[in-house]
Amino acid sequence: MPGGEHNAERARFSRRRKVLVALLALVAVWLAACTMLLVFPSVDSPTKADAVVVLGPPGAARLKEAMTLLDDGVATNLVISVNSVKQRAANALCRNPPAGITVHCFHPDPPTTRGEGASCRN
Structure with missing residues (x-):
């Protein structure tokens, strides 16, 4: 066997x-x-949108990308979540929007992602 x-x-x-x-x-x-x-x-490449929205801390890289999208004609509205006076570049855009661009700035309450979402919903 x-x-x-x-x-x-x-x-x-x-x-x-x-x-x-x-x-x-x-x-x-x-x-x-x-x-x-x-x-x-x-x-996907962005084509058209109602607005370009910058959430989180609106740092230089995010604002630069937003401006690139606006320059490419994706939208004419820029919405920025600003929760600090230290965010100088974002505050400057809120005070002096570029020509042809409508800038809407908001202060989320609470200053978290949840507050940003609630503010965008309204």
Whole structure:
């Protein structure tokens, strides 16, 4: 019966190999999907909008991106969440809007994402 034991051992090894190959294939598919969704996501180009909205701290990078969108003609309205007098660039835009751009500034209450969302909803 040594031959029978050998065949049974080969069958177990073959099943293990198939399971391992299937698991590796699943991991490879999962990694490929994650790469496509997280590393190379599809991004639509903005076309037209009612307004460009700057939330969070309106820092230089966010304001620059907003101005780029406005310059590209995506919108003529700029909405900025300002919650501090220290946000000089945002406050300057609120006081002196660029030509052809309507700037709406608001102070969220509370000064959190929840307050910004409530202010935008109103």
